[in-house]
Amino acid sequence: ISERNYSWLLQALLSILSNQTLLASIRQQAGLQMKNLLNRNSFWSSLDKSSKGFIEKGLLDTLGCEQWRPSTAALCIQTLAVTELPTNEWPDLLQVLVENIISQTKPDSVIGASIETIGYICSAVQHPCIEESINQILTAIMFC
Secondary structure: OOHHHHHHHHHHHHHHHHOOOOOHHHHHHHHHHHHHHHOOHHHHHHOOHHHHHHHHHHHHHHOOOOOOOOOHHHHHHHHHHHHHOOOOOOOOHHHHHHHHHHOOOOOHHHHHHHHHHHHHHHHHOOOHHHHHHHHHHHHHHHHO
């Protein structure tokens, strides 16, 4: 893998993960491979903002579409959150997850996956940005 095809590979894996017509085992494997690639921070940091935004939005849109646990989309989001939240490069992540939880229109699967994702993020990210959002997170969880 090189920096040149890193973006393409992430987008291809995201496409497989989000495709609900494929077998769950194939989708889950794509998500795990994606998570492993996202751990290559040097490659991720070299991506342009548009490519990062596409991947981040695609992962958020995939929440609730998986029938297995742990959610590989949630694990991918957690992997990105470890580097993106402390540097404020994904500033609306926690807000989007909280809105998913308190929304009256989201299906239960999206609410559950959003709670799962917040749990992973809170356990992995040791940064004041989590403390700053704790009231919002707790309020959303209590809302359920």
